Amino acid sequence: MPAGRSHRSRRTRLGVAIAVSTALAAGFTATTANGATQPRNTPHTASSAASPVRADEAADGFASVDALGQDGTYGGRGGETVTVRTLADLEKYATAAKPYVIVVAAAITMDPKGKEIKVASDKTIIGSGTSGHIVGGGFFLGQGVHNVIIRNLTIRDSYAGIWNDKEHDWDAIQMDGAHHVWIDHNDLRNMADGLIDSRKDTTYLTVSWNRLQHDNKAFGIGWTENTTADITIHHNWFHETEQRNPSTDNVAHAHLYNNFLQDDPGTDITSSYGNYARGHTNMVLENSYFDGLNNPVTRDSTATLVQRGSVFSGTSGRNESGGGASFDPRGYYAYTLDAAADVPALVKAGAGPRSSVAAATATTTAAAATLTVAKDGSGQYSSVQAAVNAVPAGNAARTVIAIAPGTYRELVKIPSTKQNVTLQGTGPSRKSTVIVYDNASGTQKPDGSGTYGTGGSATVAAEGDGFQARNLTIANDFDEAAHQDMSGLQAVALRTAADKVFLDSVITEGDQDTLLLDTAAKDRLGRVYMRNSYVVGNVDFIFGRASAVIDASVITLKKRWNGSSAGYITAPSTAAGRKGFLINNSTVNGDVSAATFYLGRPWHAGGDATLDPMTTVRDSTLSAAIRPAPWTDMSGFSWKDDRFAEYRNDGPGAGTASGDRPQLSDTGAAGQEVADWLEGWTPSAS
Numbered sequence: 001m002p003a004g005r006s007h008r009s010r011r012t013r014l015g016v017a018i019a020v021s022t023a024l025a026a027g028f029t030a031t032t033a034n035g036a037t038q039p040r041n042t043p044h045t046a047s048s049a050a051s052p053v054r055a056d057e058a059a060d061g062f063a064s065v066d067a068l069g070q071d072g073t074y075g076g077r078g079g080e081t082v083t084v085r086t087l088a089d090l091e092k093y094a095t096a097a098k099p100y101v102i103v104v105a106a107a108i109t110m111d112p113k114g115k116e117i118k119v120a121s122d123k124t125i126i127g128s129g130t131s132g133h134i135v136g137g138g139f140f141l142g143q144g145v146h147n148v149i150i151r152n153l154t155i156r157d158s159y160a161g162i163w164n165d166k167e168h169d170w171d172a173i174q175m176d177g178a179h180h181v182w183i184d185h186n187d188l189r190n191m192a193d194g195l196i197d198s199r200k201d202t203t204y205l206t207v208s209w210n211r212l213q214h215d216n217k218a219f220g221i222g223w224t225e226n227t228t229a230d231i232t233i234h235h236n237w238f239h240e241t242e243q244r245n246p247s248t249d250n251v252a253h254a255h256l257y258n259n260f261l262q263d264d265p266g267t268d269i270t271s272s273y274g275n276y277a278r279g280h281t282n283m284v285l286e287n288s289y290f291d292g293l294n295n296p297v298t299r300d301s302t303a304t305l306v307q308r309g310s311v312f313s314g315t316s317g318r319n320e321s322g323g324g325a326s327f328d329p330r331g332y333y334a335y336t337l338d339a340a341a342d343v344p345a346l347v348k349a350g351a352g353p354r355s356s357v358a359a360a361t362a363t364t365t366a367a368a369a370t371l372t373v374a375k376d377g378s379g380q381y382s383s384v385q386a387a388v389n390a391v392p393a394g395n396a397a398r399t400v401i402a403i404a405p406g407t408y409r410e411l412v413k414i415p416s417t418k419q420n421v422t423l424q425g426t427g428p429s430r431k432s433t434v435i436v437y438d439n440a441s442g443t444q445k446p447d448g449s450g451t452y453g454t455g456g457s458a459t460v461a462a463e464g465d466g467f468q469a470r471n472l473t474i475a476n477d478f479d480e481a482a483h484q485d486m487s488g489l490q491a492v493a494l495r496t497a498a499d500k501v502f503l504d505s506v507i508t509e510g511d512q513d514t515l516l517l518d519t520a521a522k523d524r525l526g527r528v529y530m531r532n533s534y535v536v537g538n539v540d541f542i543f544g545r546a547s548a549v550i551d552a553s554v555i556t557l558k559k560r561w562n563g564s565s566a567g568y569i570t571a572p573s574t575a576a577g578r579k580g581f582l583i584n585n586s587t588v589n590g591d592v593s594a595a596t597f598y599l600g601r602p603w604h605a606g607g608d609a610t611l612d613p614m615t616t617v618r619d620s621t622l623s624a625a626i627r628p629a630p631w632t633d634m635s636g637f638s639w640k641d642d643r644f645a646e647y648r649n650d651g652p653g654a655g656t657a658s659g660d661r662p663q664l665s666d667t668g669a670a671g672q673e674v675a676d677w678l679e680g681w682t683p684s685a686s
Contacts, residue, residue: 245293
């Protein structure tokens with residue numbers, strides 16, 4: 001590593017950071033490592049708002065590394081939170097000497113066109129849902145500016161009518177000598193010059209989950225003869241950008257992974273090159289997906305480029321690596337790779353600004369508690385269930401159970417008496433923290449009292465209203481092949497039987513009956529909102545009677561225990577007059593054979609003919625695995641007597657309206673949107 005710089009591991013402080021940040025997000029007090037109480041600052045009275053939940057998530061990649069006197073990147077956390085709707089207010093707070101969390105809640109037009117606000121240190125600038133737009137200009141971070149987060153914004157339209165513009169240096173985000181910057185979940189497009197310029201030794205930079213689109217110069221890095229910068233670039237969608245995708249010049253450690261680079265055929269924009277290691281750059285490129293690009297990976301003879309695990313589809317020209325040994329990114333920070341084949345669906349669903357549902361402001365005013373779990377004994381508890389047991393019955397305030405990375409092989413139950421419980425993985429990805437067990441419906445209970453049954457097989461069972469899970473994996477790894485003599489092979493990973501359940505950035509994985517979304521009773525409402533997540537399984541693996549939305553997620557189809565492809569995604573058992581399942585803006589894929597999976601079938605639990613099962617799949621991408629007639633009967637009940645429909649799906653598994661494939665009209669679809677399912681509830685993280 002370069003002289004004079006240090007990289008301390010963030011692992012020792014991660015649990016405390018999550019505990020503090022999640023408490024601050026909802027306006028609570030937080031307990032620091034030494035046990036002192038850290039009060040929440042009072043928002044600015046003129047233009048304040050509760051801190052958006054996304055404002056307090058922890059940076060990853062090189063932005064998370066402690067160096068240059070900066071303890072990772074946390075932006076304006078701990079400062080006042082202000083909401084801005086005018087250019088004057090945005091500039092006032094962004095350039096101030098004090099820390100601020102600045103919530104952009106409107107489209108703000110730069111005047112004059114091309115203006116770049118000079119952001120000062122210790123700032124979080126974050127859009128409110130999808131309403132935060134910066135039009136005709138952007139942001140500039142000068143020499144020494146540090147600890148800045150720019151998230152959830154659309155920055156657009158400074159284009160001056162000249163494609164390869166040499167006259168107007170009007171970028172979305174330009175950095176000259178800054179450090180510790182996190183650029184995350186933005187939509188950057190149609191600018192006069194670059195979308196992102198990282199210049200003059202800008203370092204400890206992470207650029208993640210952004211859409212960079214419709215521009216000549218996407219992301220340029222360099223403008224220096226020094227080779228000192230450390231940069232992480234992951235899960236970005238480079239779409240219809242000609243050059244600088246990125247162009248990486250003289251970077252000491254450039255780690256690029258799980259990016260999706262796409263050049264559509266037949267358009268006016270043609271890619272010149274994809275990832276480019278220039279000068280003396282030292283680059284590691286992992287598990288990205290290149291679709292239709294010219295010269296997808298190039299390097300100068302002076303650069304080092306190690307690439308592994310990427311997918312190249314319809315590419316041509318230079319695809320290079322070499323130059324000697326590279327560096328190991330895990331020597332600087334922890335991370336988890338997604339499979340390259342999953343990257344297009346994952347990034348298309350997750351990149352860019354997140355909706356008002358996902359980025360809702362926290363409104364709870366009661367005090368929260370944070371309990372920590374770590375297998376190595378560094379937390380308050382060594383098992384998740386022990387922490388749940390410590391939550392007092394009848395708790396009105398939220399309790400966040402912050403779980404350190406690791407695999408927790410245990411059963412977890414949150415009873416109905418314990419409401420507002422959050423299970424929060426504290427690792428860098430949802431794969432870092434895993435709760436797993438292997439009970440099935442037919443598994444004998446240890447006390448000899450019978451078998452568990454389907455609902456009782458769940459690895460995690462959440463019966464308390466207000467349950468939340470975030471940034472973790474919940475799995476059931478029951479081995480069907482080894483138990484073919486058993487009656488009852490259903491094996492649930494997660495069962496919810498509660499109202500106002502929020503599942504955010506989680507993986508639920510199993511085979512048959514992975515995700516049971518239920519209600520406490522047939523006449524009880526059970527609303528569930530799941531976002532930015534994976535659901536993996538093969539038979540009826542999303543089932544139950546809840547009113548549940550699966551939004552901006554990936555549904556992964558899995559082969560059966562014997563290697564065959566056949567299955568059903570949903571099995572709703574909706575009560576009459578209730579909403580059932582809504583799969584919205586998501587992707588269905590998986591390594592299975594074509595035309596082998598149904599979208600769903602009606603589950604009349606216990607033969608109850610009064611039920612009215614419902615699944616709607618809309619605005620989603622369906623793989624070829626979906627059958628041309630995607631709905632089927634179950635246990636003597638016809639799907640045509642219940643409520644199954646599609647709307648505006650695409651992909652090879654989509655189809656046109658027919659008697660076997662009902663499609664909603666535009667009028668019907670207007671009454672089947674996310675808000676209709678949530679019925680006035682706005683999910684907000686804690």
